[in-house]
Amino acid sequence: MSDASDRPPRVLLAIGDPERERQLLTALRDGGCTIAGRCLDGPSLVQQAIAGNVDAVLASAGLHRLTGESFIAVREAGVPMVLLAGPTEAEAYAGLSYVLPAASDGPVVIAALHEAIRRGAVVSQVATDGLSTPERGEHGYLGDGEVIALVSGKGAPGTTTVAIGLAATLGASKRSIVLVDGDLRGGSIGPYLDLDPRRGLSGLSAGPIDRPERVLDELQDGLGFSILTGVERPEAQERLAPERIAGAVSALQERFDVILIDAGETLSGVTSAVGTAFLSSAERVLLVTTADLLGLWNARASLRFVTESLGVPAEAVSAIVNRRTGRDHYGAPEVERALGIRVVAAIPEDVRAARRARADQTPIITAGGKAARTIAELASRLAGAGDVEAQSTAEEVSALRRWRRQPAEGRR
Secondary structure (H helix, E strand, O other): OOOOOOOOOEEEEEOOOHHHHHHHHHHHHHOOOEEEEEOOEHHHHHHHHHHOOOOEEEEEOOOEOOOHHHHHHHHHOOOOEEEEEOOOOHHHHOOOOEEEEOOOOHHHHHHHHHHHHHHOOOOOOEEEOOEEEOOOOOOOOOOOOEEEEEEEOOOOOOHHHHHHHHHHHHHOOOOOEEEEEOOOOOOOHHHHHOOOOOOOHHHHOOOOOOOHHHHHOOOEEOOOOEEEOOOOOHHHHHHOOHHHHHHHHHHHHHHOOEEEEEEEEOOOOOOOHHHHHHHHOOOEEEEEEOOOHHHHHHHHHHHHHHHHHOOOOHHHEEEEEEEEOOOOOOOHHHHHHHHOOEEEEEEEOOHHHHHHHHHHOOOHHHHOOHHHHHHHHHHHHHOOOOHHHHHHHHHHHHHHHHHHHOOHHHHO
8 A cells, every 4th residue: 555545455355265255354354454346257357457446456366267367467457466375376376466375364464465555566576474476477478568559539530540650660660560459449450451350359359368479370460560450340349358458468568679559549438448458558658639629629538538547647648640731720839738748749631642551551651751751750759769859758658657567556
């Protein structure tokens, strides 16, 4: 629990065994903890942990459908988990949670929960009396690739076009890039680039992601970058689970320098728990908007959801103004004042290049022109070129990494 707060910790209980659960419920309540919820399986544990209002998870290693993907999803959401495991089980969960002996009594469990909340989600090897944090296991997938999410409000401001253009430009810089279609309402990266609709997230909807190769098998080739296509219809996302998304992104981090996620329309009431799992993995958020009054109104709604509902600090979100014509459109200073975040690029409208790119089913940068030049400049900034831009970008990434790694208490 955060030192700044004197309220009792909110614990999500996921034990499975009725008798053991009753014992722990009594011990936790007597110890001053608040029960934030109770779960009977791994998927419901992940859904409640990602939804928020939880400071820590207390789970049993024998919980039904509790997989490595479940641990990864909870960890990526920044929620610490204390796992009650037997002597032969502890090693199997190495690096995925804090581990206590299954028979630990109430005071030991409560002390472990407080310590886990103080430290935050598992990130490295630390050991204390009765509470261990093992190194990452074989399928921990906690890699170093940077995750950048592109989001938008209503109105289709061209997020997919920008994401594809950035992926192609960054790929030309000899960095390994993968573009993920995280628009679960029916993404368009596959049709845009004429890719196989049977592969991608649709292919990952069946079977566990128990090894990085499972994700790599679903990738397709783009112009200098790889692509994980999305789902064609919104109802298809029902076959996906938050822990599956977190496992896929973590596996990609092991193999790529940059993971670009086209999250599409990101709003309250629109973004599902599965979509939130994509955003929880991001280290940088780029809000794509047009520079007219309606576009900025929609962008503010998306920004409010990202910062207030998801808890992403405003300084970790930047704006990209797309399709700016110069006529009846606001400039970067006006957009920054309206949204309260920095504008990193103002991409001009280039109807001819956009039409040619769509006809050829290629990234807009292949058509050349003023939009392509601006996207190339943006990619250079994101890669860290330019002293001023690199410093600002590093500060944004640092802010979001701090947000992801701090205890859940600190986010609210």
